[in-house]
Amino acid sequence: MTTALDLCLLGVLFAQQTVPSAGNPIFSSVLPSTGFFGWYGTPNTTESITEHSPTAEHSPTKKHELTFCDTGTLQSPIDINVATCKTKDFPPVTFLDDILFNSEIQYENNCETVKITLIDKTLKPKVQGGALAPGSTYIVDNIHFHWGTKNTEGCEHTIAGKKFPMEAHMVLYKNTSKDFEDALHKKEVAVLGFMFILQAHPNEALHAMVANVTEILQPHTTFKTSGKSLVFLKDYIGSGFYTYTGSLTTHGCAEGVLWTIFKKDIPIGKTQLIIFHDVIGEDAEELQNWRAIKPYNNREVYQSTF
Numbered sequence: 001m002t003t004a005l006d007l008c009l010l011g012v013l014f015a016q017q018t019v020p021s022a023g024n025p026i027f028s029s030v031l032p033s034t035g036f037f038g039w040y041g042t043p044n045t046t047e048s049i050t051e052h053s054p055t056a057e058h059s060p061t062k063k064h065e066l067t068f069c070d071t072g073t074l075q076s077p078i079d080i081n082v083a084t085c086k087t088k089d090f091p092p093v094t095f096l097d098d099i100l101f102n103s104e105i106q107y108e109n110n111c112e113t114v115k116i117t118l119i120d121k122t123l124k125p126k127v128q129g130g131a132l133a134p135g136s137t138y139i140v141d142n143i144h145f146h147w148g149t150k151n152t153e154g155c156e157h158t159i160a161g162k163k164f165p166m167e168a169h170m171v172l173y174k175n176t177s178k179d180f181e182d183a184l185h186k187k188e189v190a191v192l193g194f195m196f197i198l199q200a201h202p203n204e205a206l207h208a209m210v211a212n213v214t215e216i217l218q219p220h221t222t223f224k225t226s227g228k229s230l231v232f233l234k235d236y237i238g239s240g241f242y243t244y245t246g247s248l249t250t251h252g253c254a255e256g257v258l259w260t261i262f263k264k265d266i267p268i269g270k271t272q273l274i275i276f277h278d279v280i281g282e283d284a285e286e287l288q289n290w291r292a293i294k295p296y297n298n299r300e301v302y303q304s305t306f
């Protein structure tokens with residue numbers, strides 16, 4: 001069960017910050033002036049300020065301090081090349097408790113994503129297994145989502161070239177770190193990725209989650225509710241997965257993040273996905289927040305035996 005991967009690949013993930021505008025679905029706007037680090041805390045300020053400026057990436061004339069987003073060689077997301085994945089005997093990922101589901105949580109539209117956090121910051125839901133460091137537990141920091149403006153795109157990772165309409169990220173940090181920011185510097189962050197697949201009819205298991213998102217369609221709004229709306233995740237976290245080491249997909253794109261992408265897709269109805277498409281970002285822009293895939297650069301991607 002012990003793997004070299006466990007020992008050296010911890011990471012964080014985050015999705016890329018994009019504030020799109022009509023006409024350029026991926027990179028088109030400037031960074032919001034506030035709340036930029038809202039998903040994951042406030043890591044290295046110098047590194048992050050310039051982060052992944054969507055405008056800078058596509059405007060060579062604009063001065064832009066380089067970050068890992070520009071220069072990194074182990075970036076995320078990637079296309080999971082299923083044909084070349086090596087298989088390893090990982091255990092399944094598991095929740096060690098029901099804290100996440102039995103506590104009060106907050107849904108937030110921070111103009112970057114829909115971000116879900118526990119209201120009581122002293123509560124620490126724990127996860128273990130998979131490619132996470134053996135014998136260690138990881139704390140859930142937040143859950144957030146990536147989506148697009150069309151049903152045919154919105155995920156960050158792709159699987160053998162296949163795109164999905166949405167991807168959820170559960171951001172974890174190793175319990176030997178004080179908090180997420182501490183873990184970011186120690187490279188003790190990991191991200192669990194769940195892919196959503198479109199279906200014609202609504203998925204009843206997502207009703208509560210989607211209903212909560214309808215409460216935060218307006219920019220910079222929050223809604224407090226029960227963690228029961230996330231219980232559906234229990235049906236997917238134990239599924240088979242792909243794993244590799246990459247980066248945050250925004251916020252400086254720091255590398256050394258351990259990624260786990262589950263193989264079991266979460267069905268989402270068309271009318272449910274529309275609710276995410278209706279989330280409004282800064283300046284009344286339609287929000288979308290996915291980063292395009294990055295090169296493998298000789299990295300190994302492993303998959304579980306199940």
Ligand SMILES: [Zn+2]
Nearest residue numbers: 013014015169
């Ligand atoms: Zn993300």
